[in-house]
Each structure stands twice: as C-alpha cells, then as structure tokens.
Amino acid sequence: MHKPTAGWHADTIAIHGGDAPQDPHGALVAPLYQTSTFVFDSTHQGGQRFAGEEAGYIYSRLGNPTVNQLEQRIAELEGMQAGAAAATGMGAVAATMMAFLQQGDHVVASDAIYGCSFALFDHLFRRFGVDVSFVDMSDLEQTKAAFRDNTQLVFLETPANPHLKLVDIAAVSKLAHQHKARLVVDNTFMTPLLQRPGEFGADLVVHSATKYLNGHGDVVAGLVTGRSEDIELIKFTTLKDMGATMSPHDAWLILRGLKTLPVRMQRHCENALAVVAFLQEMQQAGMISRLYFPGVNQDEQSHESDLLQTQMKAAGAVIAFDMTGGFRAATRLLDQLSMIKLAVSLGDAESLIQHPASMTHSPLTPEARAAAGIGDGLVRLSVGLEHADDIITDLRQAFTSLKNSAENTAVNTD
Numbered sequence: 001m002h003k004p005t006a007g008w009h010a011d012t013i014a015i016h017g018g019d020a021p022q023d024p025h026g027a028l029v030a031p032l033y034q035t036s037t038f039v040f041d042s043t044h045q046g047g048q049r050f051a052g053e054e055a056g057y058i059y060s061r062l063g064n065p066t067v068n069q070l071e072q073r074i075a076e077l078e079g080m081q082a083g084a085a086a087a088t089g090m091g092a093v094a095a096t097m098m099a100f101l102q103q104g105d106h107v108v109a110s111d112a113i114y115g116c117s118f119a120l121f122d123h124l125f126r127r128f129g130v131d132v133s134f135v136d137m138s139d140l141e142q143t144k145a146a147f148r149d150n151t152q153l154v155f156l157e158t159p160a161n162p163h164l165k166l167v168d169i170a171a172v173s174k175l176a177h178q179h180k181a182r183l184v185v186d187n188t189f190m191t192p193l194l195q196r197p198g199e200f201g202a203d204l205v206v207h208s209a210t211k212y213l214n215g216h217g218d219v220v221a222g223l224v225t226g227r228s229e230d231i232e233l234i235k236f237t238t239l240k241d242m243g244a245t246m247s248p249h250d251a252w253l254i255l256r257g258l259k260t261l262p263v264r265m266q267r268h269c270e271n272a273l274a275v276v277a278f279l280q281e282m283q284q285a286g287m288i289s290r291l292y293f294p295g296v297n298q299d300e301q302s303h304e305s306d307l308l309q310t311q312m313k314a315a316g317a318v319i320a321f322d323m324t325g326g327f328r329a330a331t332r333l334l335d336q337l338s339m340i341k342l343a344v345s346l347g348d349a350e351s352l353i354q355h356p357a358s359m360t361h362s363p364l365t366p367e368a369r370a371a372a373g374i375g376d377g378l379v380r381l382s383v384g385l386e387h388a389d390d391i392i393t394d395l396r397q398a399f400t401s402l403k404n405s406a407e408n409t410a411v412n413t414d
C-alpha cells in the first residue's frame with residue numbers, strides 16, 4: 001500500500017516517505033527487518049520469486065523491506081524515480097559509476113571532489129582501462145574541451161570540498177547530454193533539502209548518508225537516486241555483485257535520522273551564518289587571510305552568487321578558512337578548542353573541525369597540496385547543532401588565546 005506523496009512538502013516526505021513494511025501490531029515506527037534471508041512457503045514460491053514472477057523478498061543483499069523503505073524515501077526527497085542503498089558513500093559512488101563503464105570508456109570529473117572518489121577514478125578505473133579527465137568545472141570552456149567520443153559519465157560535487165567552490169549543474173548537464181553521457185552529482189554537502197540536482201538535469205545523485213542524512217554520527221552509509229532503469233542496473237549488477245549493500249540496521253537508523261533532516265538543516269544553516277559573521281571579524285582582525293563559504297567573496301564570484309540563488313536554497317554549513325599564521329596557527333587554534341570536536345566527517349549534531357594539511361590531505365606532498373590550493377593554514381569546520389553562541393564562544397577563546405601567545409612570542413623574541 002503505497003501512500004500518495006504528490007504535493008507533499010519535503011518536511012513531510014522526510015517523515016512519511018517510502019513504503020513502510022506492514023506491521024501486524026500497528027507499530028508507529030516501521031519494524032526493523034534484521035534478517036539475512038526470507039522463508040518461502042513452497043519450492044514453487046521460491047522459483048516464482050527467483051524468476052521475478054512473484055513480488056517478495058529472497059535474501060537481504062538483493063532486497064530488504066527496511067532498506068527498501070529508505071531507498072524510496074530518499075528518492076522521493078530528491079524528486080527521482082528510485083533509490084539504491086549502499087554500505088558506504090564510496091560504495092554508492094563505486095557501484096553507480098561502474099554500472100555504466102567498461103574498458104575503453106572515458107569519464108570527465110571535476111578536479112574538486114572527495115579524496116576517495118578521486119582515488120577510485122584516478123587509480124582503480126585506470127587499472128581497468130577507463131580513462132578519466134579531471135577539469136575545473138567552474139570553467140565551462142575547459143569542461144567542454146574535455147569531452148571525447150567515448151565519454152560515458154560526468155561526475156561533479158558542488159559545493160566542492162574543501163574550498164566550497166560552486167559548479168553550475170544545469171550547464172554541465174547540458175554538455176553531458178549533448179555528448180550522450182550521464183551526469184552524476186555528489187550531493188552530500190547540500191542534501192535534497194538545499195539542492196535537488198535532478199531538477200537541473202543530473203541523471204544520478206549520490207550521497208554519503210554518513211553525513212547530514214543520518215546526521216547523528218553513528219552510521220557509515222551511502223545512497224544513490226535516479227531513473228528506475230538506471231537504479232535497477234546499479235542494484236542488480238554492481239551493488240549486488242560487489243556486495244556493497246546497506247545493512248537493515250543502518251537503514252533503520254537513517255530512516256530515524258531523516259525525520260529531523262529538515263529542522264536540522266535549517267538550524268545548521270542558521271548557525272553557519274552566525275559563525276561566518278564571527279570569522280569575518282577574525283578576518284578583519286587579520287587572523288584569517290581568506291574565508292571560503294558560498295556567497296562570501298561576492299566581488300570575485302558573482303557567478304557563484306547567481307548559483308546560490310538559482311540552484312541552492314542555502315549555502316550549507318561547512319566553512320573553510322586560511323589562518324594567516326599558516327600551519328602553526330591552524331594547529332594551535334584547533335588544539336585550543338574545547339567544545340568543538342577535532343575530527344574529520346561533517347553533518348553531525350556536534351561541530352567538527354579538521355586541519356587538511358595534517359589530516360585528510362597529509363599524504364600529499366606540500367607541493368601537491370599547494371597545487372590543489374590546500375594551504376598549510378587551511379581549516380575546515382562543519383557547524384553543528386549546538387547553540388550558535390556556544391560555538392562562537394569556543395572559537396573566540398581559541399582565537400584570543402592564539403593572539404595572546406603570538407603577542408607573547410613577539411615580545412619574547414624582541
């Protein structure tokens with residue numbers, strides 16, 4: 001019994017979306033089907049299920065009622081026909097891309113994407129004979145020039161980690177479709193509440209559900225949505241055969257997390273604007289040399305403010321900034337924080353801060369980091385759901401302490 005969702009707002013779909021498994025006791029919350037396999041009434045029924053002549057479950061890697069409910073809910077939120085759930089965000093990216101690729105194919109990818117997506121394309125794909133061109137997708141001429149006759153897929157992320165640069169999804173999707181290639185968008189940083197890439201022509205939308213969608217820092221998971229036939233292909237070729245499927249328990253937790261996604265995103269975004277205003281003060285005081293957040297550097301990014309208006313509902317809640325004092329200032333600032341947690345990942349209730357040069361991007365040489373624009377003083381902050389004043393108080397005491405120690409050092413060396 002599928003409920004009609006046409007006309008529902010995202011806030012309602014986040015709570016009621018997806019076909020809930022029937023519960024004989026009328027439980028409010030759909031039961032968790034924590035089972036590996038499903039029992040057939042007869043050999044005839046088993047045969048019919050395998051032949052696809054009777055609807056029903058067989059084995060949880062092929063389908064599970066709890067996982068299916070989540071797949072439908074995320075598809076409804078993204079405004080796409082269908083969804084597939086994966087064990088991790090990378091499982092979703094890998095299963096999506098590999099479902100459409102074979103030896104000799106070509107991929108055009110943004111040069112600003114999640115590190116493991118980059119590694120998957122640049123190392124694994126090349127080993128299997130798939131060539132990849134990485135381009136600056138905010139430059140449409142450069143993007144256009146990268147297409148070849150054998151380009152099958154285009155992959156982008158916007159806002160892009162860690163500089164939060166925006167890409168025009170509609171423009172890139174037009175280029176992709178002119179070349180009969182599918183466009184895949186990683187929408188992790190925005191969620192369907194702030195940006196629905198399908199409305200701008202994306203064929204497939206992938207997520208690390210680990211981040212905002214689950215939102216509580218207790219699950220690693222991935223999701224992909226798209227047209228029914230594309231999702232079927234992903235589910236019943238790569239996802240099923242490579243085995244990166246989601247566990248029912250993780251699906252159940254994400255269904256719970258999704259219920260509060262709309263209210264959480266609203267608070268995340270409000271808090272981020274307050275924190276950006278504080279960081280702008282620190283920029284004026286000379287402690288920050290550059291702030292990265294969609295819409296803040298309007299003079300040089302007028303195209304970005306257009307995209308912020310047309311493509312996104314808000315700028316999100318991940319902020320990056322360069323500390324004027326470089327590596328030493330950035331690490332000292334982070335070590336001084338008390339409430340804000342020093343951790344990678346994003347989108348949790350807790351505010352999380354990290355230093356790419358010593359953490360996520362430490363495997364790169366300083367030269368490679370510089371080429372990628374990842375300075376030694378770069379800091380990335382995922383603004384959480386705490387009271388904005390408390391987040392700012394923690395940041396302020398760390399900046400003050402850093403300033404005092406810098407002044408003391410200056411006095412001492414005089």
Ligand SMILES: *Cc1c(COP(=O)(O)O)cnc(C)c1O
Binds near residue numbers: 114188208210
């Ligand atoms: C975290 C992340 C991923 C990978 O997701 P996992 O759940 O960690 O596998 C992919 N893309 C983006 C933008 C991410 O932030």
